[in-house]
Amino acid sequence: xxxxxxxRQLRAIEQWFEExxxxxxxxxxxxxxxxxxxxxxxxxxxxxVTGGVLFTIGALTATAGLLxxxxxxITIGACLHVAARG
Numbered sequence: 001x002x003x004x005x006x007x008r009q010l011r012a013i014e015q016w017f018e019e020x021x022x023x024x025x026x027x028x029x030x031x032x033x034x035x036x037x038x039x040x041x042x043x044x045x046x047x048x049v050t051g052g053v054l055f056t057i058g059a060l061t062a063t064a065g066l067l068x069x070x071x072x073x074i075t076i077g078a079c080l081h082v083a084a085r086g
Contacts, residue, residue, distance in 0.1 A: 048077035
């Protein structure tokens with residue numbers, strides 16, 4: 001939560017934008033967030049698959065480095081999926 005002074009400053013900035021460029025202000029208020037693309041989904045799935053393959057190869061060959069890198073890739077992929085949900 002903003003302090004009283006920060007809230008006052010934010011309102012002053014909003015008012016300045018409304019007065020100086022009302023078209024831009026209206027555009028920002030009515031803007032919709034970008035829709036997810038298939039490329040982003042494909043990239044998230046690629047990170048998951050790569051992490052899974054590295055982890056599996058590391059487990060089969062008993063290579064600690066591949067295990068760690070695979071685990072990190074799987075974790076990053078999971079974080080990307082959670083972040084994409086909102």
